[in-house]
Amino acid sequence: DRPYDEHRERYSSSTVGLLKLLELELQFIENLKNYTDLLSAKANTLQDLIDSVDRGTEKTLAEREKYVSNPLNAFGLMRRTHQDWPKWHHYINTTVGRVELQALDDILGKAPDSQDMKEALIGMNRIERTYALEAKDLAKGRLLDKQYDIQLSIRDCLSLGQHKFQEGDFFRASMWYRMAIKHQPEPNAEELNTILGDPLKDLKLNYAKATIIHGLSTGNLSLSIQNVAELLNQTDDDISREMAAFEPSPTPYEIGCRGLFPKRTKLVCRYNFTTTPFLRLAPLKMEEVNHDPYIVLYHEVLYDREIEELKKQSKNMINGFSEPQQENKIREIIARHAWWWEQTTTRARIYQRITDITGFQLFVQEELNVANYGLGTIFGPHYDYTPENYDIGWFMGGPLGTILFYAGDLQQGGATIFPSINITVSPRKGSALLWFNLYDDGEPDPRTLHSSCPVIEGDRWTLTKWVHLVPQMFILPCQPRKVSQRV
Numbered sequence: 001d002r003p004y005d006e007h008r009e010r011y012s013s014s015t016v017g018l019l020k021l022l023e024l025e026l027q028f029i030e031n032l033k034n035y036t037d038l039l040s041a042k043a044n045t046l047q048d049l050i051d052s053v054d055r056g057t058e059k060t061l062a063e064r065e066k067y068v069s070n071p072l073n074a075f076g077l078m079r080r081t082h083q084d085w086p087k088w089h090h091y092i093n094t095t096v097g098r099v100e101l102q103a104l105d106d107i108l109g110k111a112p113d114s115q116d117m118k119e120a121l122i123g124m125n126r127i128e129r130t131y132a133l134e135a136k137d138l139a140k141g142r143l144l145d146k147q148y149d150i151q152l153s154i155r156d157c158l159s160l161g162q163h164k165f166q167e168g169d170f171f172r173a174s175m176w177y178r179m180a181i182k183h184q185p186e187p188n189a190e191e192l193n194t195i196l197g198d199p200l201k202d203l204k205l206n207y208a209k210a211t212i213i214h215g216l217s218t219g220n221l222s223l224s225i226q227n228v229a230e231l232l233n234q235t236d237d238d239i240s241r242e243m244a245a246f247e248p249s250p251t252p253y254e255i256g257c258r259g260l261f262p263k264r265t266k267l268v269c270r271y272n273f274t275t276t277p278f279l280r281l282a283p284l285k286m287e288e289v290n291h292d293p294y295i296v297l298y299h300e301v302l303y304d305r306e307i308e309e310l311k312k313q314s315k316n317m318i319n320g321f322s323e324p325q326q327e328n329k330i331r332e333i334i335a336r337h338a339w340w341w342e343q344t345t346t347r348a349r350i351y352q353r354i355t356d357i358t359g360f361q362l363f364v365q366e367e368l369n370v371a372n373y374g375l376g377t378i379f380g381p382h383y384d385y386t387p388e389n390y391d392i393g394w395f396m397g398g399p400l401g402t403i404l405f406y407a408g409d410l411q412q413g414g415a416t417i418f419p420s421i422n423i424t425v426s427p428r429k430g431s432a433l434l435w436f437n438l439y440d441d442g443e444p445d446p447r448t449l450h451s452s453c454p455v456i457e458g459d460r461w462t463l464t465k466w467v468h469l470v471p472q473m474f475i476l477p478c479q480p481r482k483v484s485q486r487v
């Protein structure tokens, strides 16, 4: 593996990266096609040679004597073996597809490294745990209530099992090993195993280990290797129910992501005509999400053409991390993001729209953040203010409000949640969520802790504008807000 470089693109952390990886796999296959074409051409040429010599006559000694007794045959035999053989020898020894092999080296140089792989395993784990998905469903293409025509391979299941085992999650390790054991064998297992290794090697032993260790940790001391083997005859549903009984209860984060916060009432949807004069002409579809702190969702406020434009920012994307760098520690990547500085007409139009929606004043120099999520990546729980930036000392002031546009199609997962106040917002492409992070006096409001949830299926793009306090000093926000009641 190369030396660790945290700015290097991680394929699994964004759909942009995953698309690059898919492109790489297609190149790999294209290369192999060219290579195998050349190999078959060579095999065909050699077959022609074989056919020309191996005529199926001259079986017996008498027939052979007769053959060499003819001068025309004898001379031909002599000439071929003297003149042609060295040339055939040279041909046979020439490497097939030199160019393709060189290209293959280049392709392999771009293959995901072990850190990439680890990020993907962490992402899968996040999806699995956050949504309480189970190996027995995932392995067969079931994601919550949706059945996909996709199956994990025996090697996929094994790899997931090994990761859980290493992480000390013996319950899930056991379930994934079980899926690998029960998987139907690969059709060409024998050849594959010589190249890729035998996935069944030690599999049952590891299954037994994981299951027994899980048993011990939950006070079930009666499990032994023998009765673990018997467990394989029970249904996956029974086993997982028994084993999951010891799982800790879900955290507020998990409850929120699963959409299980209590239903809210007294919230309305209406048209907003009033924030700015513009809205009298083009009222906004507005959905109240919460009154205090004020959170509201606007629909149909970002258009497909603008989304195309913002996706172009992906060329400048960098890794986003959940914690600050500490020495050489490898940090958890949360997504890929970019600062959209370039002052295009689209950006100007979006800024104007933010002002129209919220009444906020924005300076054109202010940044806008584009983010793209990938395999189980998240923007973990955080406040948009930091101890440094909410202080008025910072020239723009703290992030009074945040406006978050949803710019991707999400089929499952990927909500934005406020776990301290039991709020889950399901993203809809083209909608924008607005909330206030600070009280009117500029003090932070800790109820605004928020997070994104892992995407299950979908292409999650967002555009965030943190609206700073200082430029808003002389305008009223949409709704009058209380000053902080210090708690």
Ligand SMILES: O=C(O)CCC(=O)C(=O)O
Binding pocket: 379, 384, 402, 404, 415, 416, 417, 450, 451, 452, 453, 462, 464
């Ligand atoms: O994408 C999300 O749901 C949250 C994004 C966020 O918290 C932010 O951009 O500050």
Ligand SMILES: [Fe+2]
Binding pocket: 382, 383, 384, 402, 450
């Ligand atoms: Fe945030």
